[in-house]
Amino acid sequence: NAGVTQTPKFQVLKTGQSMTLQCAQDMNHNSMYWYRQDPGMGLRLIYYSASEGTTDKGEVPNGYNVSRLNKREFSLRLESAAPSQTSVYFCASIDFNTEAFFGQGTRLTVV
Amino acid sequence: GENVEQHPSTLSVQEGDSAVIKCTYSDSASNYFPWYKQELGKRPQLIIDIRSNVGEKKDQRIAVTLNKTAKHFSLHITETQPEDSAVYFCAASGQAGTALIFGKGTTLSVSS
Numbered sequence: 001n002a003g004v005t006q007t008p009k010f011q012v013l014k015t016g017q018s019m020t021l022q023c024a025q026d027m028n029h030n031s032m033y034w035y036r037q038d039p040g041m042g043l044r045l046i047y048y049s050a051s052e053g054t055t056d057k058g059e060v061p062n063g064y065n066v067s068r069l070n071k072r073e074f075s076l077r078l079e080s081a082a083p084s085q086t087s088v089y090f091c092a093s094i095d096f097n098t099e100a101f102f103g104q105g106t107r108l109t110v111v
Numbered sequence: 112g113e114n115v116e117q118h119p120s121t122l123s124v125q126e127g128d129s130a131v132i133k134c135t136y137s138d139s140a141s142n143y144f145p146w147y148k149q150e151l152g153k154r155p156q157l158i159i160d161i162r163s164n165v166g167e168k169k170d171q172r173i174a175v176t177l178n179k180t181a182k183h184f185s186l187h188i189t190e191t192q193p194e195d196s197a198v199y200f201c202a203a204s205g206q207a208g209t210a211l212i213f214g215k216g217t218t219l220s221v222s223s
Contacts, residue, residue, distance in 0.1 A: 042200060
């Protein structure tokens with residue numbers, strides 16, 4: 001039982017490059033989330049998926065796209081990376097109004 | 112949508128003192144209020160949560176109180192220890208399909 005698995009752990013991109021962050025959970029949770037964490041800004045919601053087949057924008061969706069591939073997997077794509085997207089990204093998996101389980105995080109640097 | 116404000120942003124206490132972190136939320140429909148602890152370089156982990164039908168909940172040295180009328184909730188840590196040093200986040204969510212929104216976090220430092 002791995003919980004939430006998030007890849008990669010570290011990534012350096014050049015401005016304008018694209019990449020996809022992968023997230024998978026094995027807890028049969030309906031909801032999955034992507035957050036970014038910046039110093040002094042807390043955990044800001046990028047996108048979430050309340051159930052398979054649905055996605056909704058969070059607080060800071062600009063520059064990102066998501067895909068809920070199936071119940072287990074929720075990916076985050078940066079189409080054209082910008083330095084402002086340098087951050088630590090966390091995927092989380094949640095059953096309705098219970099504990100959120102986080103992945104290990106992805107430290108992304110855009111140069 | 113929901114907005115969660117958290118204060119203070121930093122808190123320094125002496126070992127053995129109590130620490131209190133306060134949060135307010137904007138959406139009266141929110142009914143679930145968890146608290147997470149994040150140690151340096153690690154992922155956030157749940158330490159305690161409370162639902163809207165409860166006013167207070169305790170777990171050893173940690174307690175959370177909720178005032179739904181005023182739309183605020185607080186985390187209380189008693190007899191603080193150096194290992195309590197971390198960043199603490201409050202959060203709020205409501206009905207099924209709504210998002211879990213976090214406050215900006217409080218960096219707690221406990222000195223011995």
